[in-house]
Amino acid sequence: MTAVTAEDRTARTDPRTPGLPRLLPRTPEDLRAHLARHGRLPYRGHPGLLIGDVKAAGLTGRGGAAFPTYRKLAVVAQARGRPVAIANGAESEPASHKDALLLRTAPHLVLDGLQLAAEAVGAAEARLYLHRGASHEVLRALAERAAAGTDRLEVTVAEAPPRFLAGQETALVSRIDGGPALPRFGLPRVSERGVGGAPTLVQNVETLAHIALIARYGPRWFRAAGTAAEPGTMLATVYRPDGQCTVFEAAIGTPLRDMLPDLAGTQALLAGGFHGTWLAAPRAAQLTLDNETLRRHGASLGAGVLAALPPDRCGLGEAARVARYLAAESAGQCGPCFNGLPRIAAAMAELAGPKPRSRTRQDAERWAALVTGRGACHHPDGTVQFVRSALTVFAPELDAHQRGRCSASNRRPFLPLPDGMPATEEDWV
Amino acid sequence: MVDYQTRRAAAGSQTLRVNPIACTGHGVCAELLPELISADEWGYPIIDPRPVPPALEAEARKTVAACPALALRLVRG
């Protein structure tokens, strides 16, 4: 079994950045400990007032898209109707564990951020969207706050099914409206018409925790860590080549090899998660933890997953397992995604096996081009990003497979997939 | 009084969009408007992302109306 629970995780920070950790305490904080560390919840007393601070801080969303947070707050605040504010704690990416750890150790920071963001947009309702089986700490934290009368808005908890798409924001809105957690198509955006038709603010739980700190300590403090373009710290789920998984709080812009000291000696780095990008290890070892740098190399931070594949594994086998998972997670609503992803996954399985047919790689590339931009959601594009970068980075391995060789000496799966997924590519087709 | 054509020109160009969730892959659209729509290997439409040329606007509107799934739209821009 490769899945690990949040309880197994250890948290680490970069000792060279002063003032860290900001988000993750050593041990879970109850309301008393939280108040002792951060003081009372600094309501601004009026909608809109916090938005300027969030803008000055330069905070971007930590749920994957790195969208400027103040812009979303401003759109929702100005939309017609009383908004709904939602904390997105679905963490539907199987390789990511940072939100679960944050909700377990610093639930009050997230819940403070939800109250403050709700106030900033003038929300009438607040929701907390959690992965099934989410930590009881956050539920206990809600009860503590109710007893202490901390919150101006009552928070209702909604459950995300354990599916990859469950955290996508239109799927989230559909779920909270009582429907299936499936993406919806088209305009208007949820910021204008979301839950029950009301303007809806959806923020990742880590984004909200940063808002809680910005509201207390200000934009200048926030900018003391990170880069000018991407200020602050971020949580990253880091897989070392020995398989050890750590949630790391690091300043944005930290050299990747500070987080993964043996990175140069590995095979490749998966940056961003299952919708992310494979990078050859020697190149990755020169890069830093920020979108400005990663995008120059065709990659991005995504939801903050970094996985360093050890030299003894087959990158194609890993890519095929994940492609199979991603194809199975297609919501099956859009023709190109529904038809294309399983074909891409089957092609990847063949390429991961011995003596693939020579046209299979072209098939995979053609289907990848065919599904791109043609789904209602980002799932086909994210899947293609992952698959294409695998075919590029593992091209030498592909040549070996075509000659009937695989250079891997260790067949144990590396990347974590949910239980019930086949352990090797042999189970596919 | 501003007539329809003038308003259309003032509003700028239009492009065809498909709602991929609603689209059932009938392929009617690719038959009616092969200049702008082709069918992929599974029968789903691949739409020219460029603005609809004025000469094809009427045809494009007819195609939108003919889609049995109401999945096609002409949108501004």
Ligand SMILES: Cc1cc2nc3c(=O)[nH]c(=O)nc-3n(C[C@H](O)[C@H](O)[C@H](O)COP(=O)(O)O)c2cc1C
């Ligand atoms: C397939 C898919 C899955 C997603 N899953 C999550 C998730 O589990 N948690 C999350 O916060 N955002 C997820 N997102 C991003 C959300 O759609 C949304 O952008 C985010 O919650 C906004 O918060 P932020 O601006 O604070 O990042 C997902 C997006 C996609 C395309």
Ligand code: SF4
């Ligand atoms: S693109 Fe794929 S995953 Fe997204 S809504 Fe359509 S079928 Fe579902």
Ligand code: SF4
């Ligand atoms: S006519 Fe409508 S349903 Fe049929 S393929 Fe075209 S857009 Fe899809």
